[in-house]
Amino acid sequence: MKTIHLGVFEVAGPQVGGTLSWPHPRSRSAQFHDLDHWVHIAQVLDRAGFDFLFFADGYGYPSVAGDLPETAARGGINFPSLDPAVLIPALARETERLGFVVTSSTGLDHPVQTARRFASLDHFTRGRVGWNIVTGASQNTVAELFGHTTMQAHDARYDQADEYLDLALRLWQTSWDDDAVRADAAAGVYADRSGLHRVEFAGEHFRSSGYFTVDPSPQRVPVLFQAGTSGRGREYAARNAECVFVQGTTVAHTAANVADIRAQAAQQGRDPASVRIMVGLTVTVRPTHDEAARLRAEFEEMQTDETVATLYAGNTGIDLLALDPERSLEQLLDRDDRGPVGQMGQSNIDRFLPKDGSAAPTVRQILDDLKGKGTRGFQVWGDPVEVADELEHLMDAVDLDGFLIEPIFDPADLEDVAELLVPELRRRGRMPQEPVAASTLRERLIGADGYFRRPEPAAASAHREP
Incomplete structure (x- = not known):
C-alpha cells in the first residue's frame, strides 16, 4: 500500500486554478500580498505533515x-500575480520540515542565472527546495512583454529546455568537488x-565558460518537478x-498518461x-457530507462562462466564446490562420480532441465541463x-504517488484538510x-541518498581541470 504524498498548489495571486473564489466570505486569498498570510499557510502544512508547498x-x-480582458481584471482570473520565489526563505525560516517548490521557465533567464538562484534557495532552506520546470505559460503575452518578435513553437521550447537543464545540471554537479x-x-583557506x-x-x-560561484548546497540539485502532459511534455518528464x-x-485518461510517463522513464x-x-x-472536506456539498454548491454558483473563457484563452490562445458553441474544437483545424493555437x-x-474514436465535446460542453474546474484536476x-x-x-x-491540493477557499480548505482528512489518512496507514x-x-519524497545524477548528455561537454 503506497504512502500518499501531499503537496499544495498555490499562486501568489488572488486565487488558484483560474476559477472565481476570492470574494467568498470563507476565503482570505485576496491577502496574497501579506507575508503573514503565507506564513500561516506554511505552518498549517508543516504541522500536518504535508511534503511541500508548490x-x-x-x-x-x-x-x-490580443489584450487583457475586462473579465480577468475584474475577477482576478490569473491576474495579478507576485513573484513567489522571494517568499521561500521567509517561509523556510518559519517552518521545520515543509519543502518548497517554485516554477521557473526555461524560456527567459539564462541557465546560469537559474542554477545560481536555486542553489542559493537550497542553501537558505537547508535542502528543502524544488524546481518546477516549465517551458512557459501564456507564451503569447510573455513574448510581447519581453519584446520577442515571435512566440517559439511548442516542441521547440522543449528542445531548448533539454539543453537548458543539461547546462544547469553541469553547473550544479561538476563545478565543485564534495570536499572543496x-x-x-x-x-x-575557504576553498581548495x-x-x-x-x-x-x-x-x-x-x-x-567559467566557474560556478555557488558552493554545493545540501541537495546540490533542487528536486526536479515537471508539469507538462502533452506528448513532448511526457517525454521531457x-x-x-x-x-x-x-x-x-x-x-x-490520467492513468494512460501516468503509464506512458513510467514506460518512457524505463526506456530512459x-x-x-x-x-x-x-x-x-x-x-472540499467538512465534518458531514451535507456541509461539504453546500460549500461546493456555493463555489459553483460563483462561476460563469466568461470566467471559463478568459482562463482558457490565457492558457491555449482559444477564445471559446468566439466559436460555434454546437461544434467541437475541430472547427479550429479548418482555419488557415490559427495564430497561437497549438503552440x-x-x-x-x-x-x-480525443484520439480513441469517441466524439469530441462541443464548445458548449467544454464550457460546462470547465466551469468550476478551470485548470484544476479531480x-x-x-x-x-x-x-x-x-x-x-x-x-x-491511476498508479499515483500523491496529490497536489488545489484550494478553493484559501486557507480554510487547507485547514480542513489538515484537521479532518489527514487524521483519517493516518488512521488508514496512508x-x-x-x-x-x-x-x-529529496529524501522526504524519494528517499534517495546523495543528489540527482543523470548520464552525461552527448550534446555538450564539460572540461574538468586535473
Missing part, C-alpha cells in the same frame, strides 16, 4: 483578441582550488523529472517506480471518510503517524 508562476496573463569547501579559519572545475558548454541554444505533476481529467534506463507522479485535486497549452487542447467533496475513500481509489486506479523528519525534500 507555487505556480509566470509573467503571462489571460489575453483575448574547507572554511578553515586557522589555515586561512584544486576542487574547483571550469565548465565549458557549447550547445545549440546556450553557451557557458520521463527523461528529467523526479516528480511529475499531472492534471486529472478522467481516471482512464530509469526505475519507473522512482518517478513520483502526483495529480491535482480540489478537496501554447497543448494538453488543455488535446483533452478535448474534484472531490464530502466527509473525511468519503474523501479518503476517493483518494485511495484514485491512488490505486500517511505516517508523525510528520517525516527527513533532512531534505
Whole structure:
C-alpha cells in the first residue's frame, strides 16, 4: 500500500486554478500580498505533515483578441500575480520540515542565472527546495512583454529546455568537488582550488565558460518537478523529472498518461517506480457530507462562462466564446490562420480532441465541463471518510504517488484538510503517524541518498581541470 504524498498548489495571486473564489466570505486569498498570510499557510502544512508547498508562476496573463480582458481584471482570473520565489526563505525560516517548490521557465533567464538562484534557495532552506520546470505559460503575452518578435513553437521550447537543464545540471554537479569547501579559519583557506572545475558548454541554444560561484548546497540539485502532459511534455518528464505533476481529467485518461510517463522513464534506463507522479485535486472536506456539498454548491454558483473563457484563452490562445458553441474544437483545424493555437497549452487542447474514436465535446460542453474546474484536476467533496475513500481509489486506479491540493477557499480548505482528512489518512496507514523528519525534500519524497545524477548528455561537454 503506497504512502500518499501531499503537496499544495498555490499562486501568489488572488486565487488558484483560474476559477472565481476570492470574494467568498470563507476565503482570505485576496491577502496574497501579506507575508503573514503565507506564513500561516506554511505552518498549517508543516504541522500536518504535508511534503511541500508548490507555487505556480509566470509573467503571462489571460489575453483575448490580443489584450487583457475586462473579465480577468475584474475577477482576478490569473491576474495579478507576485513573484513567489522571494517568499521561500521567509517561509523556510518559519517552518521545520515543509519543502518548497517554485516554477521557473526555461524560456527567459539564462541557465546560469537559474542554477545560481536555486542553489542559493537550497542553501537558505537547508535542502528543502524544488524546481518546477516549465517551458512557459501564456507564451503569447510573455513574448510581447519581453519584446520577442515571435512566440517559439511548442516542441521547440522543449528542445531548448533539454539543453537548458543539461547546462544547469553541469553547473550544479561538476563545478565543485564534495570536499572543496574547507572554511578553515586557522589555515586561512575557504576553498581548495584544486576542487574547483571550469565548465565549458557549447550547445545549440546556450553557451557557458567559467566557474560556478555557488558552493554545493545540501541537495546540490533542487528536486526536479515537471508539469507538462502533452506528448513532448511526457517525454521531457520521463527523461528529467523526479516528480511529475499531472492534471486529472478522467481516471482512464490520467492513468494512460501516468503509464506512458513510467514506460518512457524505463526506456530512459530509469526505475519507473522512482518517478513520483502526483495529480491535482480540489478537496472540499467538512465534518458531514451535507456541509461539504453546500460549500461546493456555493463555489459553483460563483462561476460563469466568461470566467471559463478568459482562463482558457490565457492558457491555449482559444477564445471559446468566439466559436460555434454546437461544434467541437475541430472547427479550429479548418482555419488557415490559427495564430497561437497549438503552440501554447497543448494538453488543455488535446483533452478535448480525443484520439480513441469517441466524439469530441462541443464548445458548449467544454464550457460546462470547465466551469468550476478551470485548470484544476479531480474534484472531490464530502466527509473525511468519503474523501479518503476517493483518494485511495484514485491512488490505486491511476498508479499515483500523491496529490497536489488545489484550494478553493484559501486557507480554510487547507485547514480542513489538515484537521479532518489527514487524521483519517493516518488512521488508514496512508500517511505516517508523525510528520517525516527527513533532512531534505529529496529524501522526504524519494528517499534517495546523495543528489540527482543523470548520464552525461552527448550534446555538450564539460572540461574538468586535473
